[in-house]
Amino acid sequence: MKTIATTMDALVLNETNSDLVRTTMIRPAPTSGEVLVRVKASSVNPLDLKIRSGNAAHAKHPLPAILGMDLAGTIEALGAGVTGFAVGDDVYGLTGGAGGLQGSLAHFAAVDASLLAPKPSNLSMREAAALPLVFITAWEGLVDRAKIQLGQSVLVLGGAGGVGHVAVQIARAKGAEVFAVDGAAKADYLMSLGATPIDRNESIDDYIARHTEGKGFDIVYDTVGGTGLDNAFQAVKRFGHVVSALGWGTHALAPLSFKSATYSGVFTLLPLLTGEGCEHHGEIMRQATALADAGKLIPKLDPRTFTLSDVAEAYALIENRQAQGKLVIDIA
Secondary structure, eight states: OOOOOEEEEEEEEESSTTTTEEEEEOOOOOHHHHEEEEEEHHHHHHHHHHHHHTGGGOOOOOSSSSOEEEEEEEEEEOOOTSOOOOOTTEEEEEOOOOTOOSSBBSSEEEGGGGEEOOTTTTOOOHHHHSHHHHHHHHHIIIIIIIIOOOTTTHHHHHHHHHHHHHHHHHHHHHOOOOEEEOOOGHHHHHHHOOOOEETTTOOOHHHHHHHHHTTOOEEEEEEEEEEHHHHHHHHEEEEEEEEOEEEEOOOHHHHHHHHEEEEEOOOTTTHHHHHHHHHHHHHHHHHHHHHHHOOOOOOOOOOOOEHHHGGHHHHHHHTTTTTTBBBEEOOO
């Protein structure tokens, strides 16, 4: 009979702006509705750094805390009442690292089973761990909020970024004509995803005229924030829809209102903070699995590898804007 370790190693943040400390602790046990996952990989997101620095009050993650939001791994044990999963299943999801829920920078995590989905069969654990936060954010914006339709024109601001490159792939899979704004060096990559690249140094008026005959785009997804959202209001067409994952600033709504266009915000952490919508996140991850298994979704990973021993190096790459794709930590 297979035995499960009674202790585990995890990286713990004891106080803001400090190093994560490798700590041996009691392995969690799954309660009702939870499963115990042996974590194989965890991605790094910019929000992790904001939590570490104390600049993410909206994440409500009290210290000491284990960070890490995305995980991929294997189910080791089932809590009471869990159906649809079995010990030995490979799974992935956005499961913690905020709202006081244990994060994924640990050998094991007891997580709400409704947040999980089967790992895509043709993706590695590393690739799967790169997807949950960015995929859910992109899907909620394009599908849940903007109700993307076949043949629509979609503009993604920051199209080669974490959320952006996934939004491009979802929009393409839905049959939209996709345009993506980013640096000129990202043009070839964006074309490989099926998007028309737009240099971020080109004026908005120029690319609206060139690609839409001056009418604007049906859907604009702002993944940049700040002035990016103002640019989105300018780029959307009459009766179009703007979505932003970073709509936290102060913005003039007149450009949007004069077009009778609509706006939606996406706050991906809500289920982790409130407990509401967990099942929907699991459903979204099943959509990710279907797209990945169909060859329509491939995450872009930074080729460098990290373990629990050198997470600080991965954090530094994010902080210094040197990541060349999603950064993933190999846990086990």
